[in-house]
Amino acid sequence: MEPYDHGLLDVGDGHHVYWETVGNPDGKPAVFLHGGPGSPSKGARRSLDPAKYRIVIFHQRGCGLSTPHASDPAVSMSANTTDALIADMELLRAHLGVEKWLLYGGSWGTTLAVAYAQRHPDRVSELILIALTLSSAGEIDWLYRGVARFFPEAWARFSAHAGDAVDVVRAYANLMESPDRAVREQAAAEWCRWEDTVLSLENFGEPEVFSGRPSDDVVALVRIIAHYYANGGFVDDLLGGAGRLAGIPGAIIHGRRDMSCPVGTAYALAQAWPDAELTVVDDSGHKGSPAFREAIDAAVRRFSP
Numbered sequence: 001m002e003p004y005d006h007g008l009l010d011v012g013d014g015h016h017v018y019w020e021t022v023g024n025p026d027g028k029p030a031v032f033l034h035g036g037p038g039s040p041s042k043g044a045r046r047s048l049d050p051a052k053y054r055i056v057i058f059h060q061r062g063c064g065l066s067t068p069h070a071s072d073p074a075v076s077m078s079a080n081t082t083d084a085l086i087a088d089m090e091l092l093r094a095h096l097g098v099e100k101w102l103l104y105g106g107s108w109g110t111t112l113a114v115a116y117a118q119r120h121p122d123r124v125s126e127l128i129l130i131a132l133t134l135s136s137a138g139e140i141d142w143l144y145r146g147v148a149r150f151f152p153e154a155w156a157r158f159s160a161h162a163g164d165a166v167d168v169v170r171a172y173a174n175l176m177e178s179p180d181r182a183v184r185e186q187a188a189a190e191w192c193r194w195e196d197t198v199l200s201l202e203n204f205g206e207p208e209v210f211s212g213r214p215s216d217d218v219v220a221l222v223r224i225i226a227h228y229y230a231n232g233g234f235v236d237d238l239l240g241g242a243g244r245l246a247g248i249p250g251a252i253i254h255g256r257r258d259m260s261c262p263v264g265t266a267y268a269l270a271q272a273w274p275d276a277e278l279t280v281v282d283d284s285g286h287k288g289s290p291a292f293r294e295a296i297d298a299a300v301r302r303f304s305p
Helices: 082-095 108-119 137-143 146-150 152-161 168-175 181-198 215-229 264-272 290-302
Strands: 005-012 015-023 028-033 053-058 101-106 124-130 250-255 276-281
Touching (some): 005 082, 015 082, 028 108, 053 082, 082 108, 108 124, 124 290, 137 146, 152 168, 152 181, 181 215, 276 290
Parallel strands (some): 124 250, 250 276
Antiparallel strands (some): 005 015, 015 053
């Protein structure tokens, strides 16, 4: 599963996106879209069958091995948007000589996958969407306010660090722009504590999904997430645009116990997109479970060449 090719692609705006390819060079093209935004996955290389797929992995702007890194406060976030990521994908696709590819995304990666597919449906063979979110205003409000009814103590701490601002996400985004490293690190730590709390009732997965990372990666992750979600994910109504997915086969795998991204959005998208098959896994949350992994593997096999 080691890459057989990799590089840094100049995508403009001063950004260079890291990419790598693993699996079968002659296999079916598929691109892995990581979550976060700003959170390259260690499991990306194991996402699809390496004997059958040509797996393309890239680190979205500002994170992982892409440059410049968002942990540096001097790096502007102005050119880090969903439109820019979609354009980066198109440049990468052309660079690799891919005509069509399967999109495999998890969490935020599903937002990016759906946004890309609605923009470039002719370039998408299928979609596998895991722990779906469309980054709508309602979903963002749920994750950073509504779910607080289950964790009032943690919410009190999280919101207090933002000065009890009405727009907590915007307040954290502002903190992450501070020139003071200590301010950014403390804000990132509080953000990650909240994110991990929301996932804390799940039976499977690592206990510290967000917190257990090197310091620079945590700072970049939180800076990018807060930047995106303070701006509505830089997306329009993706559910309303579901008709543009017509004719593209899809698989949506979602955990019923996902408190980070409630299953209602996955159900609504499946209702609006007849070519998609929704699998709801009862024992899983956002971090998955053995049954969740089996459902993903079934979708991978379904679309295998």
